[in-house]
Amino acid sequence: MKYLLRHTTRYDYETSVTLSHNEARLLPRNLPWQYCENTQLSITPEPLRQQERRDFFGNQVVYFTLQAIHTCLEVTVTSQVTTQPRALPDIQTPAWESAAQLLAPGNHRHHPVKAAACLEARLFTLDSPFAQKQAELTDFAQQSFQPQRPLLPALLDFNQRIFEEFSYDPDFTTLATPVLEVLENRRGVCQDFAHLAIAALRSLGLAARYVSGYLETQPPPGQEKLLGADASHAWVSVFIPDYGWLEIDPTNGSTPNERYITLGWGRDYSDVTPLKGVMNGGGRHQLNVAVDVLPQT
Incomplete structure (x- = not known):
């Protein structure tokens, strides 16, 4: 699939901003199944300084400083993205307990051949600010991860259960809503379901990371696709020994395909976070985000 990706973030401030320092993670990654070209980043007002780097996870980060007095900040990225299909692994995966054991601290001494592959993944077994291990999450996950069940079918069943048992409700949660509250009420948005899945998998000792990107959406039958009506999306990647990282999307009960565009992971x-920073002034602000994932011929 070929897409034109366009993502605009606009902040309108109540009072003038005199100085701001910002980081943007808005440039899509080049991956074996994804190729990006003609990527352009436009920032208004024009930054005094602008630098690019790669963060710890390999995501492309743009740092920029604004010193011109302004009441509006607008950041737009455009990119031509070509994606390829991603098939499920054609292997017999080990029992999930075996995968968790390989990722446990100290086990590299017993499995030296697999140590290098598991070392990076081990970071994603640890707690993080939005995805922490909980006994309630272990209980929830174990309905899919029965004793000695192979890892792949357990993952796919777990992914489908979140899709079937939870309701998509953009009015229920905020960024600060705890994962256990999402579990108790069985509602949330893609970000909540990704954090829930990650925390539950980590509670079992598995490695799971958060993937940020976009998903091409389809308009209702007979209607044209509205410009700016797409949105950012979030899903999960899980480490499988002897294979690598497998992506699952608990919001849709699917495994990502060529309709998914990967921005970054952590x-x-x-x-x-797509755009964050600190500033002097501004007061209250209004945020508007417009995303387009437009198929190209």
């Missing part, structure tokens, strides 16, 4: 949302 331990949870806090590692891939």
Whole structure:
């Protein structure tokens, strides 16, 4: 699939801003299944300084400083993205307990051949600000992860259960809503379901990371697609020994395909916040985000 990706973030401030320092994680990654070209980043007002780097997780980060007095900040990224299908692993996966054991501290001494592959993944077994291990999450996950069940079918069942048992409700949660509250009320948005899945998998000793990106949406039958009506999306990637990282989307009960565009990944949302910074002035602000994922011929 070929897409034109366009993402605009606009802040309108109540009073003037005299100085701001910002980080943007808005540039999509080049991956074996995803190629980006003609990527452009536009910032208004024009930054005094602008630098690019890669963070700890390999995401591309743009740092910029504004010193011109302004009451509006607008950041737009455009990119031509080509994606490829991603098939499920054609392997016999080990029992999930075996995978968790390989990721446990100290086990590299007993499995030296697999140590290098598991070392990076081990970071994603640890607690992070939005995804922490909880006994209630262990109980919830174990309905899919029965004793000695192979990891892949357990993951797919777990993914489907979240899709079937939880309701998508954008009015229920905020960024600060705890995962256990999402579990208790069985409602939330893609970000909540990703954090819930990650925390539950980590509670079992598995490695799971947060993936940020976009999903091409389809308009209702007979209607045209509205510009700016798409949105950011979040899903999960889980480490499978002898295979690598498998992505699941608990919001839709599916595994990501060529309709998904990957922006970046980290331990949870806090590692891939699209735009964040500090500033002098501004007062209250209004945020508007417009996203387009437009298929190209």
